[in-house]
Amino acid sequence: MPFNKQAEELNSIIEEDCPAILDLLSERGKGIFFPKLGIVSQSLEAKNTKINATIGIAKEDDGSPMRLSAIADKISLDPNEVFTYASSFGKQQLRELWKKNIYEKNPSLKAELSLPVVTNALTHGLYTLGYLFVDENDEVILPDLYWGNYSLIFRQGFGAAIKTFNTFSQHGFDTASLKRALSGKGKKILLLNFPNNPAGYTPTEDEALKITEIIRERAEAGCRILVICDDAYFGLVYEEGIYKESIFSNMAGLHENVLAVKADGATKEDFVWGLRVGFLTYSCKSITKNVCEALELKTTGVVRSTISNASHLSQSLVLAGMESKSSENEKRAKYEILKSRYEKVKSCLDDPRYSDLFEPLPFNSGYFMCIRLKKNDPESVRKALLERYDTGVIAISGVIRIAYSSLGEKEIPLIFENICKVCKNIG
Numbered sequence: 001m002p003f004n005k006q007a008e009e010l011n012s013i014i015e016e017d018c019p020a021i022l023d024l025l026s027e028r029g030k031g032i033f034f035p036k037l038g039i040v041s042q043s044l045e046a047k048n049t050k051i052n053a054t055i056g057i058a059k060e061d062d063g064s065p066m067r068l069s070a071i072a073d074k075i076s077l078d079p080n081e082v083f084t085y086a087s088s089f090g091k092q093q094l095r096e097l098w099k100k101n102i103y104e105k106n107p108s109l110k111a112e113l114s115l116p117v118v119t120n121a122l123t124h125g126l127y128t129l130g131y132l133f134v135d136e137n138d139e140v141i142l143p144d145l146y147w148g149n150y151s152l153i154f155r156q157g158f159g160a161a162i163k164t165f166n167t168f169s170q171h172g173f174d175t176a177s178l179k180r181a182l183s184g185k186g187k188k189i190l191l192l193n194f195p196n197n198p199a200g201y202t203p204t205e206d207e208a209l210k211i212t213e214i215i216r217e218r219a220e221a222g223c224r225i226l227v228i229c230d231d232a233y234f235g236l237v238y239e240e241g242i243y244k245e246s247i248f249s250n251m252a253g254l255h256e257n258v259l260a261v262k263a264d265g266a267t268k269e270d271f272v273w274g275l276r277v278g279f280l281t282y283s284c285k286s287i288t289k290n291v292c293e294a295l296e297l298k299t300t301g302v303v304r305s306t307i308s309n310a311s312h313l314s315q316s317l318v319l320a321g322m323e324s325k326s327s328e329n330e331k332r333a334k335y336e337i338l339k340s341r342y343e344k345v346k347s348c349l350d351d352p353r354y355s356d357l358f359e360p361l362p363f364n365s366g367y368f369m370c371i372r373l374k375k376n377d378p379e380s381v382r383k384a385l386l387e388r389y390d391t392g393v394i395a396i397s398g399v400i401r402i403a404y405s406s407l408g409e410k411e412i413p414l415i416f417e418n419i420c421k422v423c424k425n426i427g
Contacts, residue, residue: 007030007032007033009033010033010294013291013293017286018291020256020257021291021295023224024133024187024226026131026135027135028131029133032301034304055085057085064079066083067083075313081316082316084312085309085312086118086312086315087309088304089303090116090315091312091315091319093319094315094319095116095117096115097319098281099113099115106248108249109245109248109252112283112288113281114283114292114296116279116280116281117303118277118278118279118315119279119303119310120307120311121265122265123149123153124276124278125263125278126149126150126154128280128299128303129261130153130158131306132299134154136158137160137161138160138187140160140163141164141188142162143164143193144167145167145196145199146164146196146397147193150191160189165177167199167201167361168361175207182223186223188218189228190228191230194231195364197366198368198397199368199370200369200370201361201366202242203247204243208250212251215227215251216258219257219258220255220257224259226259227260229246229261229262229263231246231248232264232265234246234264234269236335236365236366236367237365238342238365239364253287256285258285260282262280262281262282263279263280264278265277265278270318270327271331272318275314276310276314277310277318282295338405345369345404345412348412357375357420358371359371359372360372367403368401368403368404369402370400370402371419372398376426378400380426381395381419382395382400384422385418388421388422389422391415391418400419
């Protein structure tokens with residue numbers, strides 16, 4: 001089936017400057033576009049007219065958006081920053097500020113970046129990437145400890161095959177297993193999530209360099225590689241010697257055959273889980289502004305066709321927080337609380353009573369840590385914790401995941417005590 005003329009124009013721009021990116025696009029991705037013709041473009045053309053009957057919203061006689069005081073009275077923001085539709089691209093000021101912050105938070109990053117497109121947080125962002133890049137039976141390469149929603153999105157949503165490599169080898173990231181997973185020719189889709197959910201691990205500085213070299217070698221061998229950097233927990237690194245920038249910094253501009261995508265959001269970085277504001281940002285060696293714009297348009301085409309646009313209220317709140325002078329100090333204080341909980345977990349694990357019952361997997365960052373039970377079944381322990389000790393944990397991938405981010409410091413010793421009791425009693 002032939003593509004729409006607007007999609008063909010975008011494909012031609014990408015093919016001319018960055019042909020590897022066109023090869024990575026799925027058939028859906030090649031066919032998608034953001035409609036510059038029709039309602040959207042006509043509304044933009046009429047934006048500053050005195051009499052504007054193009055926009056499908058209701059307005060008061062004074063021109064402000066029609067609203068209910070029962071709702072509006074609870075919000076101090078300008079009604080125009082709350083009740084109207086936001087652009088399908090996202091609020092322009094927010095996009096520009098987020099891009100600026102990516103560079104500031106990743107000082108080694110020098111590559112050209114697209115302007116971030118706003119999504120309905122990480123899940124919708126990943127779904128959007130599935131639409132753009134995943135054809136049926138494509139392999140999505142993941143560590144064997146991964147967030148279950150990846151399978152729901154890529155396997156159930158787009159018919160992809162999930163291929164895993166070992167997350168850990170002894171006490172660190174298994175770069176050798178990653179290298180084996182990327183062997184062979186053709187299109188590769190690699191998803192890296194640091195700090196990892198569920199393991200709570202970020203590579204060391206040396207491991208990050210090894211990961212980068214592995215991907216460079218495969219690109220030089222002719223593989224077209226999409227590297228999705230899921231940065232949901234970005235910034236929450238608690239140890240020295242751990243790579244503190246996003247792995248996206250290493251992937252951006254790495255090679256003409258590597259398209260790097262930074263999937264991130266305000267969810268954890270700004271402690272606004274329910275606001276659902278995420279971003280997709282692209283980079284590739286020798287990427288041009290025209291290709292960046294083409295990718296932005298295709299991405300926005302998916303946003304337009306799935307959710308129309310992300311919440312205007314949420315975007316305005318995130319923007320207000322980012323512009324606040326107190327924001328960074330407040331975020332630092334929250335980071336210190338999380339770091340203190342991390343350190344409490346580490347101290348609890350020094351208890352010799354636990355060594356015969358379970359061992360912690362490597363962890364150094366994020367919200368989580370995992371333990372591998374030596375004698376017990378994780379699901380049986382999980383159920384017993386619920387029934388006998390009023391304690392909730394997650395059993396996943398043969399391990400138990402503990403979200404210490406959600407525990408007060410006094411609760412942390414109790415959870416390990418309860419796990420210990422259950423393991424001994426049901427052994």
